[in-house]
Amino acid sequence: MTTHVVVMGVSGSGKTTVAEGIAERTGWIFAEADKFHPQANIDKMASGTPLTDEDRWPWLRDLAAWMAEHAARGEDTVITCSALKRSYRDVLRADVAALGGGHRVVFAHLHGSAELIADRLKGRKGHFMPASLLQSQIDTLEELAPDEDGVVLDLSADPQQLIDEAVADVAPGR
Ligand SMILES: Nc1ncnc2c1ncn2[C@@H]1O[C@H](COP(=O)(O)OP(=O)(O)OP(=O)(O)O)[C@@H](O)[C@H]1O
Numbered sequence: 821m822t823t824h825v826v827v828m829g830v831s832g833s834g835k836t837t838v839a840e841g842i843a844e845r846t847g848w849i850f851a852e853a854d855k856f857h858p859q860a861n862i863d864k865m866a867s868g869t870p871l872t873d874e875d876r877w878p879w880l881r882d883l884a885a886w887m888a889e890h891a892a893r894g895e896d897t898v899i900t901c902s903a904l905k906r907s908y909r910d911v912l913r914a915d916v917a918a919l920g921g922g923h924r925v926v927f928a929h930l931h932g933s934a935e936l937i938a939d940r941l942k943g944r945k946g947h948f949m950p951a952s953l954l955q956s957q958i959d960t961l962e963e964l965a966p967d968e969d970g971v972v973l974d975l976s977a978d979p980q981q982l983i984d985e986a987v988a989d990v991a992p993g994r
Pocket residue numbers: 829830831832833834835836837838900940941943944945947949975976977978979982
């Protein structure tokens with residue numbers, strides 16, 4: 821049985837910071853969902869246009885397949901992925917769930933105020949994602965529902981605390 825952590829939230833919520841920390845602590849295989857986007861998606865976001873569902877489906881399916889390949893080999897993983905809608909998370913869960921055998925896809929949602937995230941984005945340099953897309957990310961976000969396997973983390977905490985909380989929930993004992 822393997823665990824597949826998806827650190828989710830809007831752009832600038834701290835996904836990379838927290839997911840890298842979880843990966844370092846657990847030794848689990850790490851990937852950035854941004855690396856799975858076709859160049860057309862990156863160019864679209866960089867030019868200030870939000871992605872549509874149609875832009876996101878193939879990308880989400882690739883991520884789901886990647887997690888399931890690792891699950892089939894008995895390997896745990898940690899990824900960053902905005903995973904903004906319930907329907908996107910359903911796609912992300914599907915391939916691992918289809919394997920059966922108690923493999924787990926669990927979401928860690930970095931949740932917090934738009935003001936704080938906008939401040940952090942202002943301070944971030946060298947990233948393709950413009951701060952102007954934050955509002956569309958917030959408008960698209962659907963919070964985790966009670967029946968979804970996941971944990972909500974308050975992104976105003978310092979990174980080490982967030983990593984500790986996430987590991988305690990998704991990888992107890994690590
Ligand atoms: N808990 C935190 N406290 C203070 N600053 C943070 C925290 N987490 C992240 N940051 C800073 O906020 C900025 C955004 O964080 P990060 O790049 O990890 O977010 P992200 O969700 O991966 O963004 P994107 O989806 O756009 O790639 C970075 O400059 C990072 O150093």
